[in-house]
Amino acid sequence: MxxxxxxxxxxxxxxxxxxxxxxxxxxxxxxxxxxxxxxxxxxxxxxxxxxxxxxxxxxxxxxxxxxxxxxxxxxxxxxEELKLDAFVPGVKLGRGIAVGLFVLLLWALPSFTAGQHGQWTSKLIEENGHVQTLGLEIFTQYLLPFEIAGVILLMALIGGLVLAAKIDRPADNKTASVPEASGQQMEKHP
Amino acid sequence: MNTRLLVPNSAAFDWSTAIPAMPELVLLTIGVVLVALDLFVPTQRRLLPWLTVLGVSVTLLLNLGMSFPLRPDSMLANDGYAAFFSTLCLGCVILTALMREMYAEQVNSHQGEFYYLLIFAAVGMMIMAAAVDLMTIYLGLELMALPIYVLVGMQKQETRTSEAAAKYFLTGVFASALLLFGMSLLYGLTGTSNLTAIGHYIAAHGLLSNSALLVALALMLAGLCFKVAVVPFHMWTPDVYEGAPTVLTAFMSVAPKAAGFAIFGRILFSIFPELYGNWGPVLAFLAILTMAIGNIVALAQTSLKRMLAYSAIAHAGYALLGLVAGTANGMMATMSYLFIYLFMNMGAFGILILLARGQKSRESIDSCKGLAGRNPLLALCMLVFMFSLTGIPPTGGFAGKFYLFQSALAAGYTGTVIIAVLLSAVSAFFYLRIVRLMYMSPADGEVALAQPATAMVVALVISVAGTLLLGVAPGLLFDWAGVALQP
Missing domain, CATH: 1.20.120.1200 (NADH-ubiquinone/plastoquinone oxidoreductase chain 6, subunit NuoJ)
Known part of the structure; x- marks a missing residue:
């Protein structure tokens, strides 16, 4: 209840x-x-x-x-707000699609049935502790996705720095100060 | 610490599960080395494009040479399918890296970040090509998309690139959300994220009539259609392709799309083969819409870049025909077509880079006027690409379209194929208009044409050779795709 x-x-x-x-x-x-x-x-x-x-x-x-x-x-x-051109002409169309999606989900989800269960029952997790269970799974079964997620974070970091650096680098100029600073930050990350 | 569970599990952890990820790891290492080089040896920045080409080529060979039996619990498969799509994407990265230096010279923007962001995106694509688990599919997709968002917005003197980046980011995130929603439903229904296991579970437990499964399929289709820019999920494409730096537009219209088709095929054929009756007609309808909008709107464009953007949409529609067929032959046709498209599209964009010289005003189709008189060789290259994009023999485009139409006909989609052929005829108008302008119009006063850089020449030669060779001997490619599809 x-x-x-x-x-x-x-x-x-x-x-x-x-x-x-x-x-x-x-x-x-x-x-x-x-x-x-x-x-x-x-x-x-x-x-x-x-x-x-x-x-x-x-x-x-x-x-x-x-x-x-x-x-x-x-x-x-x-x-002030930044404004972009709308992708979809008219707000109403977008709202209509959203409502349609909602109705579709309302129609479909009642027939949802849960699939098979994994090896971890809640009792087993209770016995081992959450942190240990999570650690075991992440660093064995899901090691690869975990590492890919790490690379994605590295990408987000580098990407943020590239977008935030103010200047486009000319051909054979000495390195400007902004990318230098970004370099130092990058080393701290891993 | 409770070691009762820890010990047997850690002993059971098998490092050989990481071996299928070897090409990705090598490419990742190369990317990190380039980051270090760019940071600590800024004087040698000129080496970056060549190192990129070298590193990606090594990965490509390694990738082709490696094949491992698929383990049931692995998240990446090193099968022929993955090798085919990885080769395609890595080939696109090589051509992009070759063309980039020329473009950078034109717009005077020499960021070394371009190359390693490109390489990280390539790692994402390889993961997508090899992924056999919902989790790796999604993560690969994000790893591919994130660097590309940044690459689109990287060149900051032009306002339209920032706008394109913002649009691309927003629609990309929206598509990811749809895809994730579908994936989470699928995981909830079956309790596993492995594609094969999901397929088996659905078949064994009679989930086919479950409407939640249908919604999962619909949401995933919508997400994937966003990624490969199929109408009506294409509205971001023209603006983003036009706003992005030209060399990147070339890249985006080939590689991410191919990687998107890789997961598209993997998902449809390993999870939903029994639901073909549901997704086949839907995709056929979307393919018709895509070809129609892409080709008809391209007719009205005066900017060569925007015309190529719409043509990219139309070609996604053609490539979709193979999936519509729902057979191994159809998938082979799609794969071959994407490979041929790599050469002809990269080539056409390469010539656009030469013509436009980094200025927006020169991106108009009028800049092709009298090209045959100014530079006959370049005009001949463009002729080959335009013929191939239209689908005129003996170029690769013809062979690719032939296989696609044949497979869709064999699956019974006669009406769809007739419309596709008609729309190909429509596309001849705007592709051959370029040819007419090049050969039959006098030049508009401007005669000077920049000498192409060595790397650009190499890229164009590869593109022309690929387009013509695959037109003459398309069987080789088609057979390779067939071998790749074998389990």
Whole structure:
């Protein structure tokens, strides 16, 4: 009973915060509503008995990533919105497609049946502890995806630096100061 | 620490599971070496394109030489299918690296980052080509996409590149979200992320009539169609292709698309073969739409770059025909076509780079005027590429289209093939208009044409040779694709 109530509470708050995040005009307010969203997402992890993931969710996403977003917002100090041409002519078409997708999911999802279970039962996880179980799986079975994710993060870092560096490098000029600075940061990463 | 579980598991961990990832690891190492070179030996930046070509060639050979039996639990397969698509993508990287220096000279933007971002994107593509697990498919896709977003926006003197990068990023992320939604449904339904295991589970547990599975299929199709720019999921393509630096547009219209088709084929044929009745007609419809919009809108373009962008959309439609057929023959036709498309499209973009000289105003089709008088050799190359893109024998484009139409006919899609042939005839208007401008119009006063750099000449020679050779002996390529598809 309580878990059902708790699930619906979290789900509705997540939905509401998600809508607020994209509809609020002030970017700081948007980030704050995403913060609330992340806390309730952590609540969902708790419901699934994944305490470690819930803690990681709060520490990494709510604690680190959102603070980074806020820093970025304060640093670039956007006074007015940037506007791009819409891809789809008219907002109504986009909304129509979104509603259509929603109805489609409502129609299809009741027939969802859960598939086979893996080797880890919740009792076994309880016995071993979440961290150890997660570590075992990530560093054996899922080592390759884990490493690819690492490379993706490295790419994000290099990409961010390339986009943030102000100048296009001329042919045989001495290296400009900005790429030098980016180089030092890059070494710190791994 | 509880070692009861740890010990048997760590003993069971088998490093040989990492061996199929060897070519990817080698390429990754080369990428990291280039990062270091660019940082610490900035004076030798001129070496970067050649080192890139060398490194990618080594990886290509290594990739062709390696073949391992597939383990049931592995996430990357080193089969012929992966080797075929990796060769295609790496070939595209080589041609791009060869053409880039000339373009960089024109726009005076010599960032060494270009080369290693390209290599990291290539690693992502190789992972996509080899992936047999939903997880590696998705991660490979992201690893490919992320460097390309950056590459599109890298050249910052032009405002349109930043806009293109923003658009590409937003649509790319949206497509990823759709794909992930489909994948998560699929994982929930079957409890495994391995493609073969998912296929077996669906067949064994009678999930075929489950509407959640259909929605998963639809969402994944939508996500993949975004990635390979199939109408109606194409609206980002013209703007992004036009806004991106030309050399990158050439790359984007071939390699990421080929990698997208690699996972497209892998997903459809190993998870959803029994649902062919559902996805076959849908894809046939989308293929018709794609060919129609791509070819008809290309008619109205006055910018050569934008025309090639729409032609890239149309060619995605042709390539889709092989998937529509739903047979091994069809997949072989798609694979061969993508390979031929690599040569003819990279070549056409190479000539565009030479003509445009890095200026937006020269990207118009009028810059082709009188090319035959100014530089007969270049005009002849362009003639070959335009004939091949139209599908006129004896070029590769004809052979590729022939196999595609044949396989779709064999699968019973007669109407689709008739429309495809008609639309190919429409495409002759705008491709051959270029030929007419080159050979039958006098030059517009400007006669000077930059001397192509050595690397550019090499790239053009490879493209022409590939286009013509595959036109004369397409059987070789088709047979290779057939061998690649064998389990």
């Amino acid at each position: 309580f878990t059902t109530f708790f699930f619906w509470y979290c789900a509705l708050v997540i939905l509401g915060c998600g809508l607020l995040a994209i509809s609020l005009r002030n970017p700081v307010h948007s980030v704050l509503s995403v913060l609330v969203l992340f806390f309730h997402l952590a609540g969902l992890y708790l419901l699934l008995q994944a305490e470690f993931l819930a803690a990681v969710q709060v520490i990494v996403y709510a604690g680190a990533i959102l603070v980074l977003y806020l820093f970025v917002l304060f640093l670039i100090n956007l006074k």
